[in-house]
Amino acid sequence: xxxxxxxxxxxxxxxxxxxxxxxxxxxxxxxxxxxxxxxxxxxxxxxxxxxxxxxxxxxxxxxxxxxxxxxxxxxxxxxxxxxxxxxxxxxxxxxxxxxxxxxxxxxxxxxxxxxxxxxxxxxxxxxxxxxxxxxxxxxxxxxxxxxxxxxxxxxxxxxxx
Numbered sequence: 001x002x003x004x005x006x007x008x009x010x011x012x013x014x015x016x017x018x019x020x021x022x023x024x025x026x027x028x029x030x031x032x033x034x035x036x037x038x039x040x041x042x043x044x045x046x047x048x049x050x051x052x053x054x055x056x057x058x059x060x061x062x063x064x065x066x067x068x069x070x071x072x073x074x075x076x077x078x079x080x081x082x083x084x085x086x087x088x089x090x091x092x093x094x095x096x097x098x099x100x101x102x103x104x105x106x107x108x109x110x111x112x113x114x115x116x117x118x119x120x121x122x123x124x125x126x127x128x129x130x131x132x133x134x135x136x137x138x139x140x141x142x143x144x145x146x147x148x149x150x151x152x153x154x155x156x157x158x159x160x161x
Contacts, residue, residue: 003154024137042067061110066098073134089127093148096124100131100143113158118148121154130161 050060072086085093100110100122103135113119118132128149134142147157 035150039067062095062099066095069091069098069100071139072100072131073096073138073144075146076143078145078147085127085148089125093124093127093129096122096127096129097131097143098144100129113161116158118159119158126151130154130157135160 046055046060046063046067049055050057051121055063076099076125110122113121113130118135119130120132121128121130126150128147129145129151130147131143131145134140138144139161148159149157
């Protein structure tokens, strides 16, 4: 039976030489001893919580966005605005800040601030976050947050920017 055509070839398919297995074998010791970053640990925990149904997909997406979000520069006025928020409102605003980058590619409620070209605003419940992309001598790839306002105050603030 071993001499029949095709049988020997089928036995060889999928085999690799000893040399290939040594050459392509991952070094597990290096991977296991390497310390995981804080971001990796956070993402692993989020994945576990999502897999067990402890958080919704929406919450998972937002928390993941917070973990991998680019840095955000907050103006002094925006810091004062944030101090006025309750802890729940602050969490909501933090999630919105983290999702700014993703909001530009998705169909989220990101709008330009009228007559103020670099500035945009995003909705977070009753709050409006006024921001722009960094430029000039500011760190590259950051978001600059100017204000965190109640929706009623957005027009007033737009005139002073």
